[in-house]
Amino acid sequence: MSKNKQQLAKALAATGYVADEGLATALILTDMLSRPLLLEGEAGVGKTEVAKALAKLEETNLIRLQCYEGLDRSDAIYEWNYQRQLLAIKAREGSGENADKVEEAVFSEKYLLERPLLAAIRQENPPVLLIDEVDRADEEFEAFLLEILSDYQVSIPELGTVEATSIPRVVLTSNGTRELSDALRRRCLYHYVDYPSPDREARILLARVEGLDAALALQIAELMGKLRKEDLAKVPGVAETIDWAAALLGLGAKNLHESRELVFDSLVCVLKTREDQSRVSREVADRLLGKVA
Amino acid sequence: MSALILETREDVGAALRMRLAGFVHSLRNSGFKVGLAETRDALTLMRSQLSARPGLLKGAFRSLFCGRLSDWQRFDELFDAYWLEKGLKTGVKVSGTSQKKGMKTIRELVDAQGSRQETIAGDVERQPGEEDEDSNESPSGRREGASIAENLGQVDFRNIHDPDAIEKAHDLAERLARSMRVRLTRRDRQKRKGPRLDLRKTIRHSISHGGTPIELIRKGPRQRQLRLVVLLDASGSMNNYTGVFTRFVHGILDNFREAEAFLFHTRLVHVSSALSERDAGRALDRMGLMAQGVGGGTKIGEALADFNRSHAARVIHSRTCVMILSDGYDTGTPDQLGAEMATLRRRCKRIVWLNPLIGWEGYAPTAGGMQAALPHVDLFAPAHNLDSLAALEPYLAKL
Numbered sequence: 032m033s034k035n036k037q038q039l040a041k042a043l044a045a046t047g048y049v050a051d052e053g054l055a056t057a058l059i060l061t062d063m064l065s066r067p068l069l070l071e072g073e074a075g076v077g078k079t080e081v082a083k084a085l086a087k088l089e090e091t092n093l094i095r096l097q098c099y100e101g102l103d104r105s106d107a108i109y110e111w112n113y114q115r116q117l118l119a120i121k122a123r124e125g126s127g128e129n130a131d132k133v134e135e136a137v138f139s140e141k142y143l144l145e146r147p148l149l150a151a152i153r154q155e156n157p158p159v160l161l162i163d164e165v166d167r168a169d170e171e172f173e174a175f176l177l178e179i180l181s182d183y184q185v186s187i188p189e190l191g192t193v194e195a196t197s198i199p200r201v202v203l204t205s206n207g208t209r210e211l212s213d214a215l216r217r218r219c220l221y222h223y224v225d226y227p228s229p230d231r232e233a234r235i236l237l238a239r240v241e242g243l244d245a246a247l248a249l250q251i252a253e254l255m256g257k258l259r260k261e262d263l264a265k266v267p268g269v270a271e272t273i274d275w276a277a278a279l280l281g282l283g284a285k286n287l288h289e290s291r292e293l294v295f296d297s298l299v300c301v302l303k304t305r306e307d308q309s310r311v312s313r314e315v316a317d318r319l320l321g322k323v324a
Numbered sequence: 325m326s327a328l329i330l331e332t333r334e335d336v337g338a339a340l341r342m343r344l345a346g347f348v349h350s351l352r353n354s355g356f357k358v359g360l361a362e363t364r365d366a367l368t369l370m371r372s373q374l375s376a377r378p379g380l381l382k383g384a385f386r387s388l389f390c391g392r393l394s395d396w397q398r399f400d401e402l403f404d405a406y407w408l409e410k411g412l413k414t415g416v417k418v419s420g421t422s423q424k425k426g427m428k429t430i431r432e433l434v435d436a437q438g439s440r441q442e443t444i445a446g447d448v449e450r451q452p453g454e455e456d457e458d459s460n461e462s463p464s465g466r467r468e469g470a471s472i473a474e475n476l477g478q479v480d481f482r483n484i485h486d487p488d489a490i491e492k493a494h495d496l497a498e499r500l501a502r503s504m505r506v507r508l509t510r511r512d513r514q515k516r517k518g519p520r521l522d523l524r525k526t527i528r529h530s531i532s533h534g535g536t537p538i539e540l541i542r543k544g545p546r547q548r549q550l551r552l553v554v555l556l557d558a559s560g561s562m563n564n565y566t567g568v569f570t571r572f573v574h575g576i577l578d579n580f581r582e583a584e585a586f587l588f589h590t591r592l593v594h595v596s597s598a599l600s601e602r603d604a605g606r607a608l609d610r611m612g613l614m615a616q617g618v619g620g621g622t623k624i625g626e627a628l629a630d631f632n633r634s635h636a637a638r639v640i641h642s643r644t645c646v647m648i649l650s651d652g653y654d655t656g657t658p659d660q661l662g663a664e665m666a667t668l669r670r671r672c673k674r675i676v677w678l679n680p681l682i683g684w685e686g687y688a689p690t691a692g693g694m695q696a697a698l699p700h701v702d703l704f705a706p707a708h709n710l711d712s713l714a715a716l717e718p719y720l721a722k723l
Contacts, residue, residue, distance in 0.1 A: 035373075055388070056374075057381040057387040060384055060387050061373065064368065064388070068387075069391075105524065111524060112523070113527055116527055120530070120534075121535060124535060130531060133531065134531050137527075207637065210638060213357045217357050221386075221387055223396045
C-alpha cells in the first residue's frame with residue numbers, strides 16, 4: 032500500500048508515537064530505497080520508540096540488538112551450540128563414522144544458534160530490526176554490520192552463505208558517545224531527533240498518559256521546555272516528561288500554578304544528578320513556572 | 325507500508341539530471357560524504373511522487389544525503405541556495421585551498437621558526453651532507469661523541485632555528501608517538517592467554533582428534549589501547565612551541581588508533597579531521613584554515629568549558645587520557661579553570677599537563693590558572709624538548 036507523509040504520521044500516532052516533521056518522510060524512504068535509518072539525538076528523545084512504533088504499525092516482529100562494547104559475531108550474528116555439539120560427537124564415538132561425516136553433522140542447521148542479526152534476515156515477514164546504541168559497539172562490529180546491511184547475507188564458514196528470506200526494516204540509533212564511521216553513515220538514511228516542541232510534547236503526553244487533561248499536558252510540556260534551557264548536567268528527555276506527568280497526575284495536580292509545592296517536590300522525576308537538583312532551587316522553579324502560561 | 329508503489333511520473337530529463345549532479349557536487353564540496361549510490365537513489369526520489377513539492381523533496385534529500393548532525397543543520401541552507409537560488413551568506417567550503425590574506429596559519433608559525441626560507445618541514449628532502457653541519461649549529465649542540473638524535477634531544481624547542489632541524493624534531497615526535505603505540509599493542513598480545521576456554525575454536529580443533537579436545541584454546545579479556553585526547557594551546561605565549569607540538573600531535577593522530585585533537589586559544593577548535601591528513605604540510609594547511617586567530621590570547625577555562633559541554637561526551641570514554649599542552653597562562657579567571665578541570669577529571673581516566681615552561685630554570689607554577697588546575701592533574705611534566713616527551717612514554721604505556 033502506498034502511504035503519504037500525513038497518513039503515515041497519523042498511523043504512527045495511533046500506535047502512541049507522535050512523529051516529528053520529517054521523520055515520516057524518512058520512514059517512507061527506508062521502504063522506498065531499502066536503506067537503514069540512522070537516528071541520532073540526545074538520550075531520551077524517543078529514538079528507540081520509533082522502531083517499536085514501526086513494528087506495531089506494521090504488525091511485525093521487532094528484533095532488537097542492544098549494542099555494547101565488545102559485542103562480537105557470536106553475540107550478534109550466530110553461535111554454535113557447543114554443548115550439543117560435544118554430546119553429538121561423543122554419541123557417535125563408537126559408530127565408526129569417518130571424521131568428515133561427523134563434521135558435517137555437527138556443523139549443521141540443528142546446532143546453530145541464531146542471534147538477532149541472523150534471525151532478522153531469516154524471518155517470513157520482514158521484521159523491524161532495531162540496532163540500539165550502535166555507537167557503544169566498537170569499530171570491528173561496525174565493519175561486519177556494514178557487510179550485513181549492504182548484502183543482507185551472512186557467511187558462516189562451516190555452513191556456507193545464508194541469504195535473506197526477507198529484508199528487514201533496519202533502524203539504528205546512536206547517542207553520539209563515539210563517532211560512527213563515514214561508511215556506515217553514508218549507507219544509512221539520517222534523521223536527527225531533537226527534543227520535541229512543547230506542542231508536540233504535549234501531544235505525546237496525551238497519547239501516553241491516560242487521564243491527563245490537555246491544559247495540564249501543555250503546561251507540563253512548556254515548563255519542560257524552559258527547564259531544558261537551563262544549564263543542566265543531564266538534560267531530561269521525553270521519558271522523564273512522561274514519568275513526571277504521570278507523577279503529577281497521580282499526586283492530584285490540576286494546574287501547575289496552583290500546586291507549586293507538588294511541582295517542586297516531584298522534580299525528582301526529572302532531575303537526575305545532585306548538581307542539577309541543587310541548581311534548580313525553589314526560586315528557579317518558581318521563576319520557570321512564572322513563564323508558563 | 326510494504327513496497328510503496330513508485331508511481332513514476334515523467335522520467336527525469338537530462339537538464340534535471342545535470343542539476344542533480346551539480347547539487348551533489350556542491351554537497352561534496354561542503355564536506356558531505358555522498359557516494360554514487362546516493363545520487364542514484366536521489367534520482368529515484370525525483371522520479372517518485374515526492375518531487376511534486378520542493379518541501380517534500382527537501383525532506384527526503386535531507387534524510388538521504390546527511391550523515392551527521394552538522395550536515396543536518398546546514399542542509400536546508402545549501403538546498404535552498406542551490407535549488408531555490410536563495411543567497412548563501414556564510415561560506416561553507418571546508419576543504420578549500422585558497423587562503424585569506426592576513427590570516428595567521430599554523431603553517432606560517434612553523435615557517436616562522438625556520439629563518440632561512442619558506443620550505444615546509446614535512447616537504448623538505450633531507451640532504452645527508454648538510455645534516456651534521458645543521459645540528460652542530462644549534463646552540464647547545466655537542467660536537468663530540470653524542471649521536472645526532474641525542475644532540476637534538478637536548479635542545480629546547482625555542483632554540484631550534486633551521487627547517488632541517490625542525491624536521492628532525494618532528495620526526496622524533498612522530499617516532500615517539502609510534503613507539504607508544506607499539507608498546508601498548510604488544511601488551512595486548514601477551515594478555516591473550518586468558519583464563520577462559522574458547523569453545524568455538526576448541527571444538528573446531530577437536531574434530532581431527534575424533535572429538536577429544538586435546539588442544540585447548542583460551543581466550544581472555546581483550547586489551548585495548550587507550551584513547552588520547554590532546555588539547556593544544558596555540559596562543560601567543562606558546563608561539564615558540566606551537567609548530568613542534570603541532571607536528572607531535574599530527575604524529576599522535578597518525579599513529580594512535582583512537583586519538584582526537586583540539587586546539588585552543590580564545591576558543592576551541594576540533595582539528596582531528598584536518599590533522600588526519602597523512603601529508604604533514606597539507607594537514608597543517610587545513611588546520612590553519614580551521615583555526616583562525618592562532619597566536620592570540622588564551623582563555624583556557626572557557627575553552628575547557630566548551631570542550632566539556634560539546635565534545636567530552638563523544639570523545640571521552642573510560643579509557644581516555646587527556647593531554648593538555650599549555651603554559652598555563654590564562655586570561656580567564658582561575659576559578660573557572662579549576663571548576664572545568666574538576667568536571668573533566670570526573671569524566672576521564674588521566675589528565676596529563678605538559679608545560680614547556682618547566683624546562684626553564686627557576687620556573688615554578690605560580691600563575692593563577694596553573695595553580696587552580698594543578699590539583700586535578702595526574703602528571704605535570706615538562707615538554708620543552710624531545711627528551712621530556714620521550715620520558716612520558718612509560719607513563720602512557722602504564723595507563
